Amino acid sequence: MKYFLRLSRENLILAREEVISLMKTKKFKLVDNFLIIDEKINFDLLAYTFEVYKFVFYSDKLNIDWNEIIKGSYKVEGENAIKYADIIWNKLKKPKVNMKKPKNQIQFFKIGGKILCGILLKEIKNNFEERKAHRKPGYYPMSLNPKLARAMINLSRGNIILDPFCGAGTILVEAGLMNKKIIGNDVSEKMIKLSKINLKYYKIKDYNLHNYDALKLKLKVDAIVTDPPYGKGSYATINAEELLGRFLKIAGKMLIEKGRIVFTFNKPVKIPKEFKLVRKFKIYIHKSMNKYIYTLEKWK
Numbered sequence: 001m002k003y004f005l006r007l008s009r010e011n012l013i014l015a016r017e018e019v020i021s022l023m024k025t026k027k028f029k030l031v032d033n034f035l036i037i038d039e040k041i042n043f044d045l046l047a048y049t050f051e052v053y054k055f056v057f058y059s060d061k062l063n064i065d066w067n068e069i070i071k072g073s074y075k076v077e078g079e080n081a082i083k084y085a086d087i088i089w090n091k092l093k094k095p096k097v098n099m100k101k102p103k104n105q106i107q108f109f110k111i112g113g114k115i116l117c118g119i120l121l122k123e124i125k126n127n128f129e130e131r132k133a134h135r136k137p138g139y140y141p142m143s144l145n146p147k148l149a150r151a152m153i154n155l156s157r158g159n160i161i162l163d164p165f166c167g168a169g170t171i172l173v174e175a176g177l178m179n180k181k182i183i184g185n186d187v188s189e190k191m192i193k194l195s196k197i198n199l200k201y202y203k204i205k206d207y208n209l210h211n212y213d214a215l216k217l218k219l220k221v222d223a224i225v226t227d228p229p230y231g232k233g234s235y236a237t238i239n240a241e242e243l244l245g246r247f248l249k250i251a252g253k254m255l256i257e258k259g260r261i262v263f264t265f266n267k268p269v270k271i272p273k274e275f276k277l278v279r280k281f282k283i284y285i286h287k288s289m290n291k292y293i294y295t296l297e298k299w300k
């Protein structure tokens with residue numbers, strides 16, 4: 001089956017890459033903020049996708065046998081819905097409109113001179129607002145945005161996720177809610193306590209937490225997703241840049257072949273020879289801060 005996804009314009013490249021990371025094939029077409037793909041993935045995991053549609057057509061013509069497309073009740077939504085509803089009504093042998101609970105929601109989007117048409121399959125609601133730092137019992141103001149945390153986990157493609165600088169556990173909570181195996185670490189005992197409080201609050205029971213300097217970790221994982229200290233206001237045992245540089249070397253030993261590390265930093269980073277760069281994004285955090293999101297993959 002062919003699908004299309006309506007992506008958030010907040011960061012279109014990140015939204016697109018997140019989907020592609022979950023795909024086996026890399027076949028896709030991006031039109032405006034719609035991604036057309038041939039493959040079913042676990043859509044519920046996505047952070048920067050609003051809805052998923054079954055692809056019907058992308059064309060400037062409406063020559064289509066609606067009797068083949070619409071089985072059962074339907075309603076028409078989107079741009080020029082009234083016009084299209086009329087056309088469909090006239091073409092269907094037995095039109096069964098249901099505005100409240102239709103079996104098919106036919107959706108139209110006008111993109112340039114063409115029409116993208118689909119049947120709504122699902123709206124993705126991950127309630128990120130409810131998991132922002134100030135809504136969590138283990139409050140830490142330097143916490144990562146949960147939506148970004150989830151996209152980073154998707155970029156990592158991992159099932160066993162290590163966050164070596166876990167703070168109050170934003171990445172761990174998101175990964176736990178995605179049913180990943182989670183391992184957290186932080187040098188601060190206070191932060192480990194906050195992570196525990198937050199994990200408990202979201203009823204995540206299966207996790208491992210360590211309280212070491214990240215430079216001393218010796219583990220084997222298939223992905224590392226992390227938001228390390230970056231200087232100003234966020235505590236680091238040594239200079240933040242040096243800490244990240246030294247940690248990346250260790251990450252090269254902890255990751256399995258082709259394992260990925262996805263991390264944030266406030267400046268461009270030199271990629272160590274153990275890794276190849278998969279992607280680098282610039283993300284707006286607030287007025288005075290942009291961050292880079294790096295996805296690195298361990299060489300074979």
Ligand SMILES: C[S@@+](CC[C@H](N)C(=O)[O-])C[C@H]1O[C@@H](n2cnc3c(N)ncnc32)[C@H](O)[C@@H]1O
Binds near residue numbers: 191238
């Ligand atoms: C930016 S914060 C992480 C915030 C986290 N992503 C969250 O959402 O709560 C960085 C964390 O790194 C920890 N840290 C600093 N130096 C460390 C080290 N050498 N090893 C492990 N953790 C360290 C700090 O205690 C802090 O909790």
